[in-house]
Amino acid sequence: MTQTHHTAPTARRTAPRPHDDDAARARSHGRPATEAAHQRCELLGAAVDPLTMDETVAAIEQLLEDGGHGHNHLAMNAAKLVSVSNDPELVERFATATLVTADGQALVWASKLLGDPLPERVAGIDLMDRLVDLSAHNGRRIYLLGATDEVVRQVRWRFLARGANVVGFHNGFWRREGITDEQMAETVSRSRPDIVLVGVPSPLKEDFVFGQKERTKAGICVGVGGSFDVVAGRTSRAPRWMQRAGMEWFWRLVQEPRRMFKRYLVGNTKFVWLVLRARWHRA
Template identity: 45%
Template structure:
């Protein structure tokens, strides 16, 4: 049985991979809607200046920690998470579940050639996969309503959104009532990884919490500024919480 912890003001579920998959499938079987989100260092920092994003994330039905720094922080602060559940790994696991059990996924995001190549890759891995539909992530805001209706008509059981944050969280929060897809998950740049546009960090770097460094190596012009800003702020947040915790225990 999972429990939800409070990690520096944001709820996080202590599911492992298997527990997350089982919980996601409950929503499909019961035809109830679930907005899933993974939180990482960048998202924690973004929430500090974006109250709406924090509100949406806190209201999500399943919240996983994507990244070892969050797991380490949870242990330092006395509310240990068992492990990370990386979004890209969960994404692939759930597509495999779709193929095995006949659920229909819908893929929304990235450039047209990326999403097409990703769908082809998944069909190669899972010949029985029944894709409800897919669409690139380039559209005008005025088109959102029609896109949501088209997704609803597709009969999808799971939906994976390949936008950046906070766009994906905002889109799902706004349009899930129209789309009526039981399980919706934002997967960020995972489409690029499956399509082969970008590479995943080696396992040893994943386990050491160094995926951010591997991303800088691949996209230095875009990524170094992001991590130069977010990593120090996250460390400061953890230290601040540690000081508060120590002050409370000494009273």
Template identity: 45%
Template structure:
């Protein structure tokens, strides 16, 4: 994107953008019917990108890369870089659905269980009316189904696509099929459908601000989440200190 400062955090690019700037760029891109691929980066994704070249490539190929977690904003400061604020994926999605209502854009929702994505669509229909919905589908499918799904999304004439599938599957799917789908704006939103539907509660704002969303999520699903967050958080801190040491050696 023109005139956007892109920094590097542990060899992963992140754009120095506010929420308002991000929404404005997306809106202008949709108006021009341009293709814009968006991704958010959190600590876990940054760690996984170090050892998964396909995931890293799918991030680098995106047009806008936002800092999803407060940990990424803090990491930038620790590495003498600047990010103005976090642009959480779920907050951006909510703002863009509101924008779709205002500008008469159409949205396709892909991901989560059938009952979850159907509830998300029902909630947005009640709030904004049926006209914003281009279509929806659950996120349980195999590789043999991917092309058919991409063509279904293309045929919906959606202006925005939100994909709520776990990483790295959603990043790789979007990067692989974005030319086929021909949607002006595409974005992976992780577990956002679960939050919007009410299946999962979001951490209070004070926990978000001090980088404890991961702890709140772990308390809701300890059996599934504790190991993931423990290993990625430790790896994230280790990688940051390694990068800081490199900076200190360069400046000495």
């Protein structure tokens, strides 16, 4: 289902253009020449952009200013990094993504321990919040894809109330409805979005953000996982002190033990082992 709403665009802020040698480094990593402002870090075999939240938002602004489409943003966390270590196809997806940032505090700590530090965590839900502000500021067109019908409608109204230009939405269960990823992407494209916020779980999130980025004709597809449920009040974020302490995973585990047990307890244990093994080999 597609709904249309417009707000009058205002003057757009322009992020500083990175240097040409940065674009060359981006190409050398096998990803599109997006003129990323920094050379990527390698963390346990996965490429991650060493960007702050402000730098990530500025990079997305610049991509949109430059025009074109087919860009994507993927978030890396401990569980995803463990999956990457066992999946060459996933390695390729992250290596060729336009932007990859550290969604988990554990990655920031691990990067420092291994000598290639990431500056800070760029949480998907916080990035989404900044992009909603961006839309409210300059009229960038946002499409919401994910969660249940009820939840995505609530998210739409909340974002509209903030002044964002939400041009369409659809629930995250299109496959159950007999809609292919390609058909869903074509539906999204008819709303002519600048930004598609993809609020579905992995691996569907990566399948769509990577596989359908061109077909959506959006400036950028951004994976935001379960963020819609938080915005709609269905789930809650951990207290700030737990986020800063890198314990948000425990909060989510308590809220959804059946769904999160394997991801966090099993996955996090393997992540720690991978980090310690890498540290041992560097010693």
